Amino acid sequence: MVENRPFLNFLTHLVLILGVLMVVFPVYLAFIASTHGPTDFMSGIVPLLPGDQFSANYGYLLGTGESTAGAPPFLLMLGNSLAMAIMIAVGKIAISIISAFAIVYFRFPLRVPAFWLIFMTLMLPVEVRILPTYKVVADLGMLNSYSGLVIPVIASATATFLFRQFFLTVPEEMMEAARVDGAGPMKFFRDILLPLSRTNIAALFIIMFIYGWNQYLWPMLITTEPHYYTVVMGIKRLANVLDGDNQWNLVMAGVILAGLPPVLVIIFMQRLFVKGLVETEK
């Protein structure tokens, strides 16, 4: 629309700049804090400009960590988080895409009940069935293991729905042409459907990676050996102990380390991220 209202334009940018400040400032402050030594907080107010302890703080956390505080070296925890996030994302995508394939491209007696069973997982977030789920995992001997961290959370109704929705939009003739071309179900799945789903898989991977990385309650429950700790639960343990000591520099360095990987993923893959987010909720 041809419209030029200088005041409105000014207001628009003002709102956006305030918004960006609101979003960025806590992280800026955390980063600043993470570059100072512990004594810099004694004055009673956080510094607003970077200090000189950047490498000392981050080096200490990454390499040594606060084992007494239940926070082993961050490198280990970051590795665990990365492994868990990737396994959760890959697992969710793998089992969802084959479920959706079965539901869309086959007709069989238990199709509709199976769909509803998958749908039900939406209504049972881990937070509401913690205790019995914990017991099942314990009975199966999966405490303190990667399989225990990953398998119980990789059923995914949202991913299944997304793929089902996408498969329904793939033209009917694609499968018919493939059949005339002599492709059986698994060949069609591998040669045609998987390559066509590439963008959806990538978008979903980002969403599920972030979901996996940010798991908190579940790893906290089922890991008691520091060897399996993930970074998101690690920072909380760190904070619990160091808060009393006013070691905010280390806590904030931990927060930055825990938050950075998924944030980088979003910033560098913004387009796929937005697609994944908007489409999984449809």
Add this chain to the structure above:
Amino acid sequence: MQTKRTVFQSRVLPYFLLAPQLIITLIFFVWPAAQAIWQSFLRQDPFGLKATFVWFANYTRLLDDPDYLNALGATFVFSVGVTVLSMGLSLMFAVAVNRVLRSGRFYTTLLVWPYAVAPAAAGLLWWFMFNPSVGIIPYLLSSFGYEWNHRLHTGDAMVLIIIAAAWKQISYNFLFFVAGLQSVPQSLSEAAAIDGAGPFKRFWTVVFPLLSPTTFFLAVINITYAMFDTFGIVDATTSGGPSQSTNILVYKVYADGFIGLNLGPSAAQSVILMLIVVVLTVVQFRWIERKVQY
């Protein structure tokens, strides 16, 4: 339910394809949920040796328990607070981004990343901002004569977790509002402009009503988020205190079950939470059905 008009003929293959998902669902979702429902009707003796079937006694006791009622109230205040604060700010940013053409992408990038920050990390960021001894906000507030202390003042603690939870959810709401705004046809705004409506009037009388499906959808999603995905925020900051003021339902069910080891009452709490999720999910999917008919 829909399939393709032609399907592959195979008796066993679809079951193999569904097996991993269904087995995990049955073992880790359905079975524990059934256990929770069953346990919610039982009461264990103090040594955990014997359980008696007590019908709805766990539920009635729960609803008479002032702590539980307090948790319900805290959850309500928290959910509404998070939803209103986060959606209000997001709508403002979305409208603004929708107005600027060239720099829109730049601002978007700077606004969307908090989505990726773990709830526990978001909680700690604001815990630090509001820290009574070193935080910057209490420092600023004290110059207005307000002594902020979320370790002592129940209101302060609630405000803290609301802000942390809303901050993290801004990106999500923002993206959906932007998508919603972009689907409002430009021609409608132009028609309103020709009818003599100024920019603010145009927004409130034309654009905002057309956004109502998005707004409603986001309201449901935000309530769900505030009720179930904020465990990390509470656990990393207030741990339900001071004096239970931030003990929201998901936190209480964890605390009672794992720390207090009250199986029956904890299971009853789980079942109530499940019912809440069921209602929210049904509302959300009813909304999707309506949207399809547009």
Add this chain to the structure above:
Amino acid sequence: MASIDVESVGKVYTGGVRAVSDIRLNIADGEFIVLVGPSGCGKSTLLRMIAGLETISEGEVKIGARVVNEVEPADRDIAMVFQNYALYPHMTVYNNLAYGLKNRGTPKAEIDARVAEAARMLEITQYLERKPRALSGGQRQRVAMGRAIVRKPAAFLFDEPLSNLDAKLRVSMRGEIKRLQRRLGTTSIYVTHDQLEAMTLADRLVVLNGGRIEQIGAPLEVYHAPASTFVASFIGSPAMNLVKGELHGDKLAIGPAMIALNGFAPTSGAVTIGVRAEDLRIAREDEEALPFRLEYTEELGAQRLIHGTVGDQQITAAVSPEIALSPDMRIAIDAKRLHFFSIDTGKRLPGNVPAEAKLAPAEPVL
């Protein structure tokens, strides 16, 4: 190369909806058959049953001498061209053409040779490394044809392959399909709802309505001797005029007007009369004719269509644009050119068949 025999085939969907009934059709080796009819007439269902994409509820389909009811589409030795082309979007043109051959374990060298040959025939050689997305509608259509050709199947099945193209391209691709089919001599079944496409392509066309065959015949036969009022109104543009009339001995009454039939009356009593627009002309002053009230005209260039009423019935006539029109015109009919249909069943009444209906199709002079 193979003949195709469709023997008493019917289709009932789960839920009991009947789509196709009792289709009997024998297709000779190398023949070009067009299935034509309005949407929902069962033509696509029939084609898809022959392809093996729909199960056959009743009867048998034979390709060559083999009953294929239970045979997978890939093993029926057919190739199909789809309406939306169904090209695999992530594969290059080359891979689209080669996919079916690879699945059959054809040696690489032979795949290369066959793809090259098909590409040359269709003039798509320079696009072999492109993805379908980078092609125009006409080029995609050619790739879809190519995918069928490389397989050297016993039969081509076309499911409305031209309906996604614009009008001009449709005409030229129509010619191309005919030329290719003549050259390869492959048995072809072609589904369309466009009667002009059906007329121009078919050796024989099969007119379907409500899941049943109305008529099977060469294009000229169907045009000049339609077997029913449905065929009469469906084939030909403008559609054949159909009016109510009454036979009194050798006289035909249409509304208040009477004309002599000179011995062409097949029966007596009420009948439906059919007459093509081009078989009507403006009457001279002195001849027996029908009073015609002109409503509007359409100019087609070579012809002028005049629309109006005789009594209370709509009539369209095609006349030369050079003839002057007047409000009190009358329309003359040659009794030899009338078609008579039963007023109850709509079937053609036995009697005169125009000589043109028996004309042999014009074969190309090679």
